[in-house]
Amino acid sequence: MSKTIPTNWATTSFDEVFSQISTTGKKVKTGETQLQGKFPVVDQGRTFISGYLNDESLVVSNDDPLIIFGDHTREIKWIDFPFIPGADGVKILKTDDELNTRYIYYFLRNLPVESKGYARHFKCLKEAVYLLPPLAEQTRIAQKLDELLAQVDTLKARIDAIPALLKRFRQSVLAAAVSGRLTEEWRKENSIRAKWTEDAIKASVVAERAALGFKPIKTNVSPSTNRIEAPISWAWLKLSEVALKITDGAHNTPKIMAQGFPYITAKDLTGGTLNFTEGKFISEAEHRELYNKCSPKIGDLLIVNIGAGTGNSANVDVDFEFSFKNIAIIKRPEIINPQYLKAFFDARKKTIFNEQTQGGAQPFLSLTMLGNIEIVLPAPEEQTEIVRRVEQLFAFAEQLERKVQSAKSRIDHLTQSILAKAFRGELVPQDPNDEPASVLLARIQAQRAAAPKAKRGRKASA
Known part of the structure; x- marks a missing residue:
């Protein structure tokens, strides 16, 4: 002052x-x-x-x-x-x-x-x-502040509404991506491989499983998720038919230690990426037991399958060993782009959660339910183009978010700047006759x- x-x-x-x-x-x-x-x-x-x-x-x-x-x-x-x-x-x-x-x-x-x-x-x-x-100047100051701060509040309300709009924008991008609308023009200009059929995809997956020593995944005959409208050139298959392996991590909580092998839980996937910042570790013995079961590798998809956050997913993007709890892992074949697979699950998260999860006290997405989910697959070339366009549009949204945060900070400072100016006697003219x-x-x-x-x-x- x-x-x-x-x-x-x-x-x-x-x-x-x-x-x-x-x-x-x-x-x-x-x-x-x-x-x-x-x-x-x-x-x-x-x-x-x-x-x-x-x-x-x-x-x-x-x-x-x-x-x-x-x-x-x-x-x-x-x-x-x-x-x-x-x-x-x-x-x-x-x-x-x-x-x-x-x-x-x-x-x-x-x-x-x-x-x-x-x-x-x-x-x-x-x-x-x-x-x-x-007193007359008090009234003039109060009236001027009412006028200016009402304008600031209106601007702030508009800025505060943008994050929700960007969230809906991202969801609409994902919906367009996995329904074929995002690459509709691209398909008209690019030929699709002739052998991109359900039988050809299954044969490719079976061969890759055999080469890696993975067992076939049992296919559930119960009703799967409702299909969305998609191009006729795309193939619909159950996840159990196209995944190399579907399994999960620890069911019991390992002993957390100050050092050892990295260990994550469901809450470490909430941002759409793997988060190791909490620095949880387990012993080598417990890690080996869990790691040998799951062996997460770059490109695998992790999905929270029990409790809060069920349906949240993240691609493995680190090349060091780690273990996890309450998380399922989907090992994909070479013909599925890892970012496309995640985009599909993000776009269909609400449907999957509503139609596939079960449980009393907390939601639960079993491995059988995961395998029962139907996934629609464009040819690998189109998957790559879809991922490129989604990343481009998401980068645009992230750029807008940064601008929104900067604008919110400036608006907060603007309010205080206006108030400070008022009480320095600089906001309204002084009248010597007051x-x-x-x-x-x-x-x-x-x-x-x-x-x-x-x-x-x-x-x-x-």
């Missing part, structure tokens, strides 16, 4: 700006609130309204707007309606009748109150120095001195 203040401004203290409204006997805990009711409950949390109640005896009401300060959270809320105060930490402030409450509200929003965690912060407000312009703030302050002090003294320790009641 600047050490110099404009002409006709004055400095004052908390006690000359505010009176505090008591919440004795009126506070309610969040757990006691309801989803609907006659009166909103306002607490110190970031959510503006925490719930509702119908008990009129708990209501705080005032003819003029009030300000709530969160003692623990530092949240500042503008209240211009009857409400019920939340639990501990809610400080209800009423400004002096001679002051513009909206101006004081914005002043508090600009006040630098350093976080002390969940400790109390109300002392910072009580010890702060308050800047008072003439009654000086010193005169206004003297009148407030005289009125308070003439008012009947409240009993010590008592606060204004609602």
Whole structure:
């Protein structure tokens, strides 16, 4: 805060700006609130309204707007309606009748109150120095801030909506990719190999399995996932018919050690890639038992198949040994592009989850269910083109996301910049004909001195 203040401004203290409204006997805990009711409950949390109640005896009401300060959270809320105060930490402030409450509200929003965690912060407000312009200028500042910050809020709302749009964009790209729409023009300009048939694909997979020493995967005759519309040149097969191997990792949790062989769980696949940053390790003996069963290699697809995150997938993209739990592994043949396989599962994740998972307390995608999933395969050349286009469009989305994050940061700084400018006296013009703030302050002090003294320790009641 600047050490110099404009002409006709004055400095004052908390006690000359505010009176505090008591919440004795009126506070309610969040757990006691309801989803609907006659009166909103306002607490110190970031959510503006925490719930509702119908008990009129708990209501705080005032003819003029009030300000709530969160003692623990530092949240500042503008209240211009009857409400019920939340639990501990809610400080209800009423400004002096001679002051513009909206101006004081914005002043508090600009006040630098350093976080002390969940400790109390109300002392910072009580010890702060308050800047008072003439009353007419307070009104001009408040009106200008209302106008400018409403524009900032509109811009922020539009920016905040973009991530959801990008998520839908990615999903539409994946849907177009695995339905053939993304490469429709490409197919018209490129010939498809004549022998790309179900029988030819099966024969190729059988030969590759035999060369690697893998056993055939049993095909389940139960109903599989619903098919999507796809080009007639593409082939539909069950995963059990085209995968070289489908198996899973540990069922019991190995002993985690400070060092050893890397070990990951379902939560390490939540970002669509493998995440080893938690640094979990297991012994060589336990690792060998698990690794020999799964042997993850670059290009294999890992899929969470039990618990939270079921259906999340990631391609193996590391060349060191690791083990895992609650994750299934699909070893693909050479004729399936690993990125195409992941794109297919990402595009069909919701359908697979709804149609294939089962279980009581937590979802479960068994190896048999995985094998039963039908996958549609374009020829390898088209798979490569699909992956290229998906990666290109996703890179565009990621570029937009970076710009959105940068814009959000600038908007957050813009709000504080506008507030800071207001309280340096630079946001609206000063009028030398305005009654000086010193005169206004003297009148407030005289009125308070003439008012009947409240009993010590008592606060204004609602």
